[in-house]
Amino acid sequence: MEQRKGQRLVLFPFPFQGHINPIIQLGNILHSKGFSITIICTNFNSPNPSNYPDFDFHFINENLSEDEKCNPNIVALIQLINVRCAQPLRDCLAELLSNVSKEPIACLISDFACHFTQAVADELKLKRIVMRTGGATSSSAYAAFPLLREKGYLPLQDSQLEKLVVELAPLRVKDLPLHDSCAPDEYYQLVDDMVNMTRTSSGFILNSFEDLEQPALATLRQEFGIPVFPIGPFHKRFPASLSSLLTQDQSCISWLDKQGPRSVVYVSFGSLTAVYEMELLEIAWGLTNSKQPFLWVVRPGSTINSDWLEAMPKGFLEALDERGCIVMWAPQQEVLAHPAIGAFWTHNGWNSTLESICEGVPMICMPFFMDQRVNARYVTEVWGVGVQLEKRERGMIERVIKGVMMEEEGEEIRGRALILKEKATQCLHEGGSSYQSLDSLVSHISSP
Template sequence: MRAKLKWEKSFLKDMEKEEGQEPHPHVVILPIPAQGHVKPMLKLAELLSHSSCRVTFINTEYVHTTFLSSVDIHAFSRRFPKFRFVSIPDGLPPDSPRSGKGIFDVLFSLRDTAKAALLEVLVSLRQPPTCIIADGIMCCAAIEAGEEFGVPVLAFRTYSACCTWTYFHLSMLLQEGEVPLQDKDMDQLVTCISGLENVLRRRDLPSICRIDRVDDPLYTFFITQALAMRRASALILNTFEELEAPILFKLGSIFSKIYTIGPLHVLSNVRIKDDNLTTLASTKSIRWQEDKGCITWLDSHPPKSVVFVSFGSLVTFTCEQMLEFWHGLVNSGKPFLWVIRSDSIVGDDDPRTTLIDLEELAKDKGLIVSWAPQEKVLAHSAVGAFLTHSGWNSTLESIYAGVPMICWPAWGDQQVNSRCVSDVWRVGFDMKDGCHRSIVEKMVRDLMNDKREEIMKSMEVLSRTAQQSVKEGGSSYFNLEKLIEYIKSIHLKKL
């Protein structure tokens, strides 16, 4: 009651400040602190702000500090005067690792601390929020806080519809004995997920299914988040209807309102096309400085001749795995642009020595950079294939650009995505659970030469559909309009 009273006083002050005008809808956005999640949610936040919503975007203190150092916050504030960044602690010591498997420690810590931190933010707001848009992996904290304050929560799942549907079956996978996967035939089809019974093998299930015991805490965590997500008033997905229509229909059995608004990285550019896109915070990397010189390097290569290699912001490798990829790429005879982060290599060997050795070996064969402007790279005419970890943002960016993929998934949703790329949409190859140099070489050669024509037939159709979806009149463009209308309808009910 004390918190609600404070809200009412703040609301009256805002009304006076607006000189009798109705205040704009106020949306609070809560992502998990990983680049692949922050980026699409920030794209949506900018789109909502562009449509005259007030936005409060909540990062963890760690992300807030590192991310905003790369953003011209004054230019951003001039562009989006109703947009505010705030931060909450993630509950971990400053020197705790937050990449690689360290992200799981962050999730467990936020599970215990996020609700209280979110409540503190909500109480401090001058204008009460119209709604909360929370990452699907933050739904427990958001739903509980939202219910306490009478604020509806919309779940934004930054995964594909196929993977989102799979996560709603985690309990069933336990009941059917599919999980744990230990000592099972990994190529056996999983038949208990309706709509995907002829698609997913055991090895294609999300990485959290690779557990040793039924009470694994990480598996339990995701079951709990999926259960909380069912209480959300709507589901937002960074996908487009034409890509995943059958599974979207299945998700309709859980959510009465589903808004597919992807590929968000393009929809943002389309909707904010008349403005200076360099002021958008969503175009910035959270932790790494982009090497824009790689675009000049690409300019010197013929069309469709280069393999772009990037495994995202969290995936790590042993030195042995790196060398297998290296030999496979070199043996393929194709030039490559390879992103290797400073924290990519783990293990007993000195990663700096390995990276220096690889950079020296790469001369005349390829280019290694610490980070790249991925959307620009994929759109470059010289790029003919993408060796990727199959993160959902990367998958959508590749589909939109029409670049076929070789998928080497590591964890999370990536196993599901890579299976869909190879066996549902047929726009690439799935190389999960192995990276021997001979396999890497063969897949690069097949995708760039022998089987390219077959793959490109599917990719060209899918790419055109993705491009159409974000244009005015397209499915994602229309669904964003519907989402904005829904948020405004919630706001009007509160007045």
């Protein structure tokens, strides 16, 4: 822990699990560098302050109805939060700035999705730094949206889905970070707002590292013209298990302890994705037919029109015996580090992708929307540490699992994954790229 700097940082996360975890980790990282940390949260999806005695918490009312909070259209929810939180955040920040008993506020660090915070920071004459919970590669794809529209890649046309996006190779049109549940123009406007308000900020923090995404980081530095700080992987400095909004079932660890080395397929599709009942059935039979032990996270509500396990095939749960373990939520970082894990079947959210890379675990990629599609393409085609599941049917699932777990292809993937794991570890050590980038970030924050 470094000597206190007499400066306070205010962090404002977007209220989704995959966004709260990284900002809590970032708060711990910067607190260890001597800054005092204040976190302003919405009442919606707020972490428990008692888990973080070193942080000062404040809460604002986002004024969302229960129906609005449950809206499956994530883009609409992001837009609502950007509108409803503007005045409450401004009032909270103004009060903090007027409190002479606290250390002066050096800057506001807010989520990439919270583009409204730039106008608030400008009004209060406060430096704003953007934190991106996704990777540099997907960030550069978002920044290219005007070009993609100009070149005719967007809006999507079914006849072009397999077409290579030459300007963003190896991405195909179907790999672009899009969301299918909203009108294209509505989504393009949101992306433009997020990108443009990042360009006008004072800096860009990424949970990534140079050896993983150097070309995309170079593009961002050129495109944005602001300092870019890849200081990840965050979770290897400070885990964030205490910030989980769902109760983690630790019993799965004792189940893993009984399994052989690299024998288990870990299946989790994150905190937001949902599958149809037919997809759930194919996943269940694909896992069963592979004959591999599996740990499957089935989040309540993750199957459309089903509360939890009601849609499982008849007799499936009774036939699991000791070969399968199903939980509502798992301590993922602990699971991925367990020697029994042989592969991670994932939606390729950035946190999950990075956590898998850091443990050298091969991935089976099944992206759903937005940056997950970019991440999956890079996992398979650039970093070579996974296989993409192109068809969600039981025969294909069985073949892919067996290929990754039992065949030569899987061994080659594992070898590349272990090399990338070592690079992820080395970048955090003294002299490593993320170590140096963090020092640069600290200096940047402290400068007038």
